[in-house]
Amino acid sequence: xxxxxxxxxxxxxxxxxxxxxxxxxxxxxxxxxxxxxxxxxxxxxxxxxxxxxxxxxxxxxxxxxxxxxxxxxxxxxxxxxxxxxxxxxxxxxxxxxxxxxxxxxxxxxxxxxxxxxxxxxxxxxxxxxxxxxxxxxxxxxxxxxxxxxxxxxxxxxxxxxxxxxxxxxxxxxxxxxxxxxxxxxxxxxxxxxxxxxxxxxxxxxxxxxxxxxxxxxxxxxxxxxxxxxxxxxxxxxxxxxxxxxxxxxxxxxxxxxxxxxxxxxxxxxxxxxxxxxxxxxxxxxx
Ligand SMILES: *[C@@H]1O[C@H](CO)[C@@H](O)[C@H](O)[C@H]1NC(C)=O
Ligand SMILES: *[C@@H]1O[C@H](CO)[C@@H](O)[C@H](O)[C@H]1NC(C)=O
Ligand SMILES: *[C@@H]1O[C@H](CO)[C@@H](O)[C@H](O)[C@H]1NC(C)=O
Ligand SMILES: *[C@@H]1O[C@H](CO)[C@@H](O)[C@H](O)[C@H]1NC(C)=O
Ligand SMILES: *[C@@H]1O[C@H](CO)[C@@H](O)[C@H](O)[C@H]1NC(C)=O
Ligand SMILES: *[C@@H]1O[C@H](CO)[C@@H](O)[C@H](O)[C@H]1NC(C)=O
Ligand SMILES: *[C@@H]1O[C@H](CO)[C@@H](O)[C@H](O)[C@H]1NC(C)=O
Ligand SMILES: *[C@@H]1O[C@H](CO)[C@@H](O)[C@H](O)[C@H]1NC(C)=O
Numbered sequence: 001x002x003x004x005x006x007x008x009x010x011x012x013x014x015x016x017x018x019x020x021x022x023x024x025x026x027x028x029x030x031x032x033x034x035x036x037x038x039x040x041x042x043x044x045x046x047x048x049x050x051x052x053x054x055x056x057x058x059x060x061x062x063x064x065x066x067x068x069x070x071x072x073x074x075x076x077x078x079x080x081x082x083x084x085x086x087x088x089x090x091x092x093x094x095x096x097x098x099x100x101x102x103x104x105x106x107x108x109x110x111x112x113x114x115x116x117x118x119x120x121x122x123x124x125x126x127x128x129x130x131x132x133x134x135x136x137x138x139x140x141x142x143x144x145x146x147x148x149x150x151x152x153x154x155x156x157x158x159x160x161x162x163x164x165x166x167x168x169x170x171x172x173x174x175x176x177x178x179x180x181x182x183x184x185x186x187x188x189x190x191x192x193x194x195x196x197x198x199x200x201x202x203x204x205x206x207x208x209x210x211x212x213x214x215x216x217x218x219x220x221x222x223x224x225x226x227x228x229x230x231x232x233x234x235x236x237x238x239x240x241x242x243x244x245x246x247x248x249x250x251x252x253x254x255x256x257x258x259x260x261x262x263x264x265x266x267x268x269x270x271x272x273x274x275x276x277x278x279x280x281x282x283x284x285x286x
Contacts, residue, residue, distance in 0.1 A: 034078045035063050040095035047089035047111070070104075077101035084108035086131065094119040102126055108172070109133040110224045125167070132172040132196065139180040140173065140190035140202070167191055174221065182206075188213045196221040198245065205229030211237035221245040223269060231256060231275070241265045248272040 042053050056067035063078065064071035070080035078099050091112040096105075097119025105123075108130045115138035116131070168189055174196040181204035182197065193216050203226040207213070210232050214220070218240045228250035235241065241262050247269040254276050 013217065024029040029098055031063075031076055033098050034101075037093075037098045038063055038069065038078070040079075040093040040169045041090075042240045044093045045088050045090035047087075047158070051085050052086050072101060075101065080104040080106075082106040082150055083110065086110060088112065092117055092120075096120060097122045099123065100125070104128040106130040107134060111135055113137065124161040127167050128170045129168060130170070130172040131176065132174040134176055134178040136173070136178060138178065139198075140178055140180070140182050140186065165234075169216075170194045171198045173200070176200055179203060180204075190215060192216065193218045194221075197225065198222065201226055203227060206232060208232050208234075211235055214238065219245070220265075222249065224248045226250060228252065236261060238262070239264075243269075245269045246273065251275055 007221070017223075038057070039059070042057055044051055048054060052067055056170075057063075058066075062076075063069055064076055068082045068084075068086070069078055070082070070099060071077060072079045079101050080103060081099070082104070084106045085108065091114035092112060094117040096102075097117065100123065102123050103125050105120075105126060105128065111134065112131070113135040116136060120126075169191050171186075171189075171192060171194070175198065178197075178200040179202060182202055184207060186195070187207050188212050190213060192214055195214075195217065196219070198221045205228060206222070208230075210220075211217075211234055215237060217238050219242055220238075221243070223245040224247070226249060227246075230253040231246070231251055233256050235244075235256050239262065242264050243266060245268075248271070251270070251273040252275065255270070
């Protein structure tokens, strides 16, 4: 509960930010805006050992031909950005929040550091976020959750377009240096199928009703963090569950006795916690 004020404040700041820049910018962004955003990103790269951005991101060619950039065929706007495995070092500039047609964002396995700018919340078409295997720090920004609930409050007559990430299906932020609590809203992104928070220093509990709010979740991976408290008492509403990874945390109490009808569930990793009644799990898995 003590998270709420901070969380709300972040969201409100974020909404103001999106109101100030978002809707207007969102409507008037164009191909040139996309180019400026990518140039800003390029200028925030401090080490590019394979000279990818210097040779393959040249202003003499269209950004749609740049390595790792995919444009939509109709509007020629950037729809995917894949900088995975490029050994890049740098930070993410707020300008990336202007890539308003972006659906997929991959930065896996580089040395990006710093925090994730909240302007990314304005990327309302985003469906896949992969920031795994980097050195991002700070907390998991509240914008990772859906803001649609706050829109419903109607505090600012908020236009519908504003920063709702409720289309996100895959979120990978594993193996970074993130700490603190996970905003409750993240455990509320109903479209999520894969949520990987593995290998950070996150703490706090997980909401008991997580399965009601994540009906599509297949792989919740919370392993190697400092999560604590009891496991959710009801796992059966997570009907799509394939793999449950909770190992190396401080979860306490017992495994839910009624695992229910989790016919898809293949693997549970719960070693190195503070749990009892572990043998019940074996009975639950077919
Ligand atoms: C693109 O948007 C910028 C500012 O948002 C504007 O100055 C520019 O004229 C636009 N370009 C085109 C081709 O519409
Ligand atoms: C991203 O790029 C890397 C390296 O080129 C490639 O291995 C990977 O498959 C790409 N990922 C996606 C989702 O396109
Ligand atoms: C894009 O975003 C940056 C930072 O968030 C901002 O300064 C800039 O004016 C925005 N708009 C355009 C059209 O580049
Ligand atoms: C990340 O990339 C490095 C090389 O840059 C490689 O050695 C390592 O196995 C990769 N890690 C993952 C998890 O893909
Ligand atoms: C989560 O979603 C439920 C129902 O959609 C809503 O009642 C609840 O307030 C949400 N919580 C957060 C923190 O977004
Ligand atoms: C679990 O909690 C104990 C006591 O607070 C702490 O010493 C330990 O480091 C924690 N372990 C993990 C994996 O978070
Ligand atoms: C399990 O699911 C099947 C098919 O959805 C259903 O027929 C069965 O009654 C369920 N069993 C329990 C114990 O809920
Ligand atoms: C395990 O949990 C018990 C209570 O459930 C607590 O007393 C004990 O300190 C915990 N151990 C660790 C290592 O966190």
